[in-house]
Amino acid sequence: MDTHSRSFAKALSWRVTGTIDTMIISLVVTGSLKLAATIGLTEVVTKSLLYYFHERAWLKIPYGRKTPV
Numbered sequence: 001m002d003t004h005s006r007s008f009a010k011a012l013s014w015r016v017t018g019t020i021d022t023m024i025i026s027l028v029v030t031g032s033l034k035l036a037a038t039i040g041l042t043e044v045v046t047k048s049l050l051y052y053f054h055e056r057a058w059l060k061i062p063y064g065r066k067t068p069v
Helices: 004-030 033-059
Strands: none
Touching: 004 033
């Protein structure tokens, strides 16, 4: 079972990747670096929290797990 800190670290590393992608897309669509940064910073907070809780919820679901031999 993953610890809370491991789940949090995984969420952060994934969000950095996702946020860079979001900011690039936002910059291309809006043409505004300031707006792209605002969108990126907003989504990094919300999606990090959502991922953390999603990860913790899945740890409680036995679906697809193999029991140790």
